[in-house]
Amino acid sequence: MTLSASDVADLAKLDLRLMRAEDLKGRDPGFDPGNFDAGIAVCPKSTADVVAIVACCAAKGISIVPHGGRTGLAGGAESSPGQLVVMMDKMNVIREIDAASCLAVVDAGVTLSQLEEEVGKHGLTVGIDLAARGSCTIGGMVATNAGGSEAFRNGVMRQRILGLEVVMPDGSVMSDLKRVIKANEGYDIKHLFIGSEGTLGIVTGVVLKLEAATGARKTILAAAPDASSALSFFQRLHHAYGTKLLTAEIMWRDYFQNTLKALNFERRFGNLVGEVLVIFEFDNIEDEDALLEILSQSLEAEEISDALLAKNEQERIDIWAVREETFLIDKMFPGGCWFDISIPLNKLDAFVRESSARLHALDPKLGIYVMGHLGDGNLHYSIAKDTPVNHRYTEISAALYQGLSEIGGSFSAEHGIGVEKREALAKFGDPAKLALMGAIKNAIDPQNIMNPGKLMCRQSAERDLV
Numbered sequence: 128m129t130l131s132a133s134d135v136a137d138l139a140k141l142d143l144r145l146m147r148a149e150d151l152k153g154r155d156p157g158f159d160p161g162n163f164d165a166g167i168a169v170c171p172k173s174t175a176d177v178v179a180i181v182a183c184c185a186a187k188g189i190s191i192v193p194h195g196g197r198t199g200l201a202g203g204a205e206s207s208p209g210q211l212v213v214m215m216d217k218m219n220v221i222r223e224i225d226a227a228s229c230l231a232v233v234d235a236g237v238t239l240s241q242l243e244e245e246v247g248k249h250g251l252t253v254g255i256d257l258a259a260r261g262s263c264t265i266g267g268m269v270a271t272n273a274g275g276s277e278a279f280r281n282g283v284m285r286q287r288i289l290g291l292e293v294v295m296p297d298g299s300v301m302s303d304l305k306r307v308i309k310a311n312e313g314y315d316i317k318h319l320f321i322g323s324e325g326t327l328g329i330v331t332g333v334v335l336k337l338e339a340a341t342g343a344r345k346t347i348l349a350a351a352p353d354a355s356s357a358l359s360f361f362q363r364l365h366h367a368y369g370t371k372l373l374t375a376e377i378m379w380r381d382y383f384q385n386t387l388k389a390l391n392f393e394r395r396f397g398n399l400v401g402e403v404l405v406i407f408e409f410d411n412i413e414d415e416d417a418l419l420e421i422l423s424q425s426l427e428a429e430e431i432s433d434a435l436l437a438k439n440e441q442e443r444i445d446i447w448a449v450r451e452e453t454f455l456i457d458k459m460f461p462g463g464c465w466f467d468i469s470i471p472l473n474k475l476d477a478f479v480r481e482s483s484a485r486l487h488a489l490d491p492k493l494g495i496y497v498m499g500h501l502g503d504g505n506l507h508y509s510i511a512k513d514t515p516v517n518h519r520y521t522e523i524s525a526a527l528y529q530g531l532s533e534i535g536g537s538f539s540a541e542h543g544i545g546v547e548k549r550e551a552l553a554k555f556g557d558p559a560k561l562a563l564m565g566a567i568k569n570a571i572d573p574q575n576i577m578n579p580g581k582l583m584c585r586q587s588a589e590r591d592l593v
């Protein structure tokens with residue numbers, strides 16, 4: 128059911144650029160086609176605007192779906208008729224860059240690229256990077272606890288945040304814009320909002336820790352006989368370079384070769400042959416000979432079989448395109464199933480082998496395209512074949528997830544739960560933890576107006592809602 132005429136009239140009175148279905152029609156809904164299904168949105172520019180919207184919605188019982196850059200991959204920004212989309216991308220002021228304290232205070236709608244460009248002028252970097260950098264917002268990254276390629280080095284979003292400002296479901300503001308690492312003041316409530324996917328409140332302001340900017344980058348693309356060897360290579364580089372090692376990424380052969388083909392890069396990188404391919408990037412290494420010496424030791428130890436050191440910036444960009452153009456596989460094999468899992472590093476090789484065997488036992492024709500962040504064991508799977516398989520999501524996910532919790536891994540690494548993984552959370556989540564999550568949701572949002580139906584299955588949320 129859509130919002131009533133009186134609801135729409137009251138929202139229009141707020142004078143915050145109300146957009147109706149006809150205004151939204153020409154706009155990009157983002158990763159999920161259902162993001163604009165509510166057919167109505169408002170665009171706040173300040174915390175006071177967000178307070179006015181939430182207070183109005185709370186009074187009328189209208190549920191809210193916050194939107195950042197709409198790059199989320201778990202369906203957390205999907206909306207439906209009767210809901211109001213709150214677009215945060217116009218609230219995009221960088222409030223302050225405190226270079227001496229290595230921190231930035233920003234509005235939630237600032238994009239990652241926008242912030243990176245600005246802090247770069249002060250010799251600093253955000254310390255977290257994703258391929259969606261041009262569109263994803265800091266607020267969305269807080270709400271999904273985003274990870275990315277530098278997480279093994281600088282942590283995920285949770286470790287980057289010093290303070291938060293959040294508009295609560297009753298329209299009050301929790302202002303906890305701390306600028307210090309040490310602040311033991313009881314329960315650290317900001318962590319509830321990190322990764323809450325808009326279900327507890329709207330993030331309006333963020334204090335982020337920054338890192339010293341990196342210099343010229345050196346990038347290696349190497350082939351390894353298997354994931355265990357690639358890990359030994361990673362450990363060798365990590366010991367040698369410490370924090371100068373910026374990224375450690377991995378692609379399995381089927382992903383690599385198909386993506387090379389789609390990019391028409393077969394001649395460029397197709398001579399690198401191994402079960403896995405790895406990308407390592409270093410900050411400002413002046414002694415290239417020392418790096419070449421480590422590469423030759425790794426070749427001798429058979430950790431890698433071949434390696435290529437990017438000879439210029441264009442080659443570096445092209446190597447990254449192979450890793451970051453992840454959706455080319457989906458274009459080649461539409462109707463696949465996507466997964467985002469974390470595996471303890473010492474179990475990575477065995478888990479990928481065993482899960483592939485289980486998936487092929489299910490259907491020998493399934494293509495299993497795997498790549499991800501070697502440094503922290505976060506792998507992205509695309510499972511597809513020449514005909515759609517997404518109607519088989521339940522059996523495919525069961526085969527993939529088998530044994531993952533038992534080895535200490537996660538079925539939801541960095542993209543969040545959204546709507547995609549609610550059932551997996553209900554199935555694999557610890558019952559006591561799920562009960563606490565329901566109780567927290569109920570305590571903070573008793574009307575259930577903040578992004579209802581996301582994160583928790585209706586049943587598990589309702590079970591704990593009085």
Ligand SMILES: Cc1cc2nc3c(=O)[nH]c(=O)nc-3n(C[C@H](O)[C@H](O)[C@H](O)COP(=O)(O)OP(=O)(O)OC[C@H]3O[C@@H](n4cnc5c(N)ncnc54)[C@H](O)[C@@H]3O)c2cc1C
Nearest residue numbers: 195196197198199203264266267268270273274275325330
């Ligand atoms: C090409 C590509 C590569 C990606 N790579 C990575 C990666 O390496 N690592 C990674 O972690 N993710 C990755 N992602 C996923 C995505 O970019 C992240 O989840 C990102 O943090 C989402 O930010 P957003 O602003 O687009 O949020 P949206 O998609 O707009 O929203 C995501 C969720 O956050 C909520 N939300 C948004 N803004 C707010 C707010 N201000 N307050 C409260 N809730 C809010 C929404 O309701 C929704 O539940 C990738 C996506 C793409 C398309």
